[in-house]
Amino acid sequence: MAAVNPGFRRAVLGAFLLLLPRTIAAAPPGPGPQPLPPEAAPAPEPKHEPDDWTRRVRIAGGIALYYYQPTNGWDNQFLVYSNLRFDAAYEGFGLHFEPRLSNEKMRPFYDGLAWIQEAYLYAGDDALRLKVGKIYKQVGLFWDNSFYGNIQVYEGLKFDPGAGFSLEAKLGEKLGVNAFAQFFVVDGHTNASLVGRDTISIPGARRRNTVSARLQPFAQLTRAARLELGFSGERFDAELPEATHSVQRLAVDAKLSWGALGFWGEALHQSGANVNAYPLPGVASSDNTFLLAGGEYAVAPLVFRYNLSLARYSDLSVDEVLHLPAIGVRFEEHVSFLAEYAFWHQYTPNGRSDVDESLNLTWLGHF
Numbered sequence: 001m002a003a004v005n006p007g008f009r010r011a012v013l014g015a016f017l018l019l020l021p022r023t024i025a026a027a028p029p030g031p032g033p034q035p036l037p038p039e040a041a042p043a044p045e046p047k048h049e050p051d052d053w054t055r056r057v058r059i060a061g062g063i064a065l066y067y068y069q070p071t072n073g074w075d076n077q078f079l080v081y082s083n084l085r086f087d088a089a090y091e092g093f094g095l096h097f098e099p100r101l102s103n104e105k106m107r108p109f110y111d112g113l114a115w116i117q118e119a120y121l122y123a124g125d126d127a128l129r130l131k132v133g134k135i136y137k138q139v140g141l142f143w144d145n146s147f148y149g150n151i152q153v154y155e156g157l158k159f160d161p162g163a164g165f166s167l168e169a170k171l172g173e174k175l176g177v178n179a180f181a182q183f184f185v186v187d188g189h190t191n192a193s194l195v196g197r198d199t200i201s202i203p204g205a206r207r208r209n210t211v212s213a214r215l216q217p218f219a220q221l222t223r224a225a226r227l228e229l230g231f232s233g234e235r236f237d238a239e240l241p242e243a244t245h246s247v248q249r250l251a252v253d254a255k256l257s258w259g260a261l262g263f264w265g266e267a268l269h270q271s272g273a274n275v276n277a278y279p280l281p282g283v284a285s286s287d288n289t290f291l292l293a294g295g296e297y298a299v300a301p302l303v304f305r306y307n308l309s310l311a312r313y314s315d316l317s318v319d320e321v322l323h324l325p326a327i328g329v330r331f332e333e334h335v336s337f338l339a340e341y342a343f344w345h346q347y348t349p350n351g352r353s354d355v356d357e358s359l360n361l362t363w364l365g366h367f
Contacts, residue, residue: 062365069361070358070359118136130166130168134188137161143159145307146294153193163186168180178215187199209237211235225258228254240276247270280318291308292307292308306323309321318346334366339360
């Protein structure tokens with residue numbers, strides 16, 4: 001089977017941009033909050049007058065510089081991506097707005113160089129909050145701490161915003177549960193999936209009437225150790241040019257952090273075809289299983305990471321495997337660097353083919 005065409009070099013970056021402006025590289029492991037030594041404790045919040053508008057508004061953003069060097073004969077490339085995040089809140093009401101901008105189209109099916117990643121209004125507090133607008137879907141593990149990404153994000157399973165409603169609740173502090181109940185009228189049309197791997201990249205196709213739910217129990221086991229579990233699922237209509245398919249997904253996941261160590265894993269199963277011609281030309285799979293596992297160890301200012309993602313298209317006997325070792329450096333709180341090497345192959349009854357083999361270097365600054 002033919003490998004993905006060279007245009008993939010613009011696609012491999014989709015996942016990491018979605019993380020801006022989160023702290024990266026050698027920051028404490030992502031699976032859970034890490035305790036700070038007294039000398040690293042954050043400075044006290046500045047005092048504000050009662051009518052000081054800065055108490056209610058927060059602006060953040062970042063720039064990512066990305067160098068893609070394939071080792072299988074494709075062309076290299078240097079890309080620039082940026083984002084802004086605007087948040088405002090007043091007496092239990094608020095809004096979130098996050099535009100993105102790149103020097104080349106993130107995906108061929110995007111409308112242009114700029115797009116809106118998330119934008120919503122909300123009411124409530126941390127215990128119970130209702131959001132309305134364009135919001136991330138909460139199914140499966142949210143992320144695996146990489147920037148290149150995993151097979152799941154390129155299938156449209158991660159960082160997938162939709163247009164609709166999200167009711168979110170949190171119970172407990174050291175021991176408790178986070179819960180999400182969501183309904184999306186239509187997909188957000190701006191996830192990081194590769195062309196042909198998700199409904200939104202097919203001309204005239206959309207995902208509609210998505211219902212999703214997630215329960216995430218958590219426990220702060222010790223001052224340095226935290227465990228999180230996840231149980232989630234979704235159901236939606238994939239409106240394809242040929243027909244409308246009902247698609248269901250179920251997922252379980254776990255994250256454990258223990259000091260400088262972090263581990264995570266996920267299993268997700270999909271029933272129903274959400275595309276019309278993948279993983280084989282002209283043939284779509286309707287029985288898919290996705291696995292994800294990884295770990296990291298931080299030795300300031302370095303962090304060593306490894307992520308493994310797999311896809312099994314059972315009814316067509318096709319498999320994909322992506323190995324992603326990485327080393328990160330955190331120069332200071334706002335500047336980081338990450339080097340990742342991707343080994344991504346597809347296995348079919350006709351043999352093995354390359355999806356990607358490349359060195360990926362990312363410089364990130366955020367405020």
